[in-house]
Every structure is written in C-alpha cells, then in structure tokens.
Amino acid sequence: ALSFQCPMLYKNWRFRLKEQHFRNKSLADAINSRPNTIDVGKWTWLVCEYWNDEKQKHISKVNTENKLKQTKTSANGARSTARIFHDLVSHINAPPTQPTQELDGSSEPHETQQDLLYITLFEKTKK
Numbered sequence: 001a002l003s004f005q006c007p008m009l010y011k012n013w014r015f016r017l018k019e020q021h022f023r024n025k026s027l028a029d030a031i032n033s034r035p036n037t038i039d040v041g042k043w044t045w046l047v048c049e050y051w052n053d054e055k056q057k058h059i060s061k062v063n064t065e066n067k068l069k070q071t072k073t074s075a076n077g078a079r080s081t082a083r084i085f086h087d088l089v090s091h092i093n094a095p096p097t098q099p100t101q102e103l104d105g106s107s108e109p110h111e112t113q114q115d116l117l118y119i120t121l122f123e124k125t126k127k
Contacts, residue, residue, distance in 0.1 A: 017046075021033040027047070027048070030051075
C-alpha cells in the first residue's frame with residue numbers, strides 16, 4: 001500500500017506547489033514565492049530546470065489535453081478495464097477443481113459454489 005500511496009502523495013503535493021507558486025507567474029515571481037519548507041537549491045531546480053523546461057511544458061500540455069478529453073474517471077487503478085475483464089474470463093474458463101474429500105476426512109465429494117460475480121460475468125460473455 002505504501003509503495004502505491006507514497007508516489008501519489010508526492011505527485012499531488014508537487015502539483016499543488018506548481019498551482020500555488022508557479023502557474024500564471026513570471027519566472028522571477030515563481031522563484032521568489034518559494035515555500036519555507038523547501039531548500040533554495042531544490043526550489044530553483046524545480047522552477048527553472050523542471051517546470052520551465054520546454055520538453056516538460058510540452059508533456060504537461062499533452063497530459064492536460066488528454067485528461068480534459070476523458071469523460072469518465074477510472075476506478076480500476078493501474079489495470080485497464082480490458083485487463084480486469086480478461087483476467088476474470090480466464091478464471092471463469094479455467095477447468096473447475098473440486099476436492100475429493102472434505103477437510104474432516106469424509107470420503108463424500110465436496111461441492112463448491114461459484115462466486116455470484118463470476119457467474120454473472122460468465123453469463124454476460126456468452127450473450
């Protein structure tokens with residue numbers, strides 16, 4: 001969880017810094033609006049060499065345009081909807097494995113019930 005959450009928190013923090021201290025300001029104003037919590041050298045690098053770099057400006061512009069084109073927000077995380085669906089279908093199409101005995105040592109076969117989610121997805125894929 002930390003390996004996912006920490007980079008996201010850092011990215012969001014840096015975004016807020018850019019919004020508050022860089023965007024719509026001159027380069028000199030951006031350098032002078034350094035927060036007290038950030039080292040002068042690191043702030044100068046961030047403002048002058050990172051945010052002010054032409055390549056980074058282009059990447060930022062393309063990312064902003066792509067984000068504005070999206071009509072829905074993904075709730076899947078890093079995996080695409082197609083990948084999640086493929087994994088679920090693969091699980092459904094896998095041959096069923098049924099244990100021959102229950103844990104108590106009975107020789108009677110033990111039947112398992114499929115998860116309702118998988119049954120529903122399986123029915124939708126057959127249509």
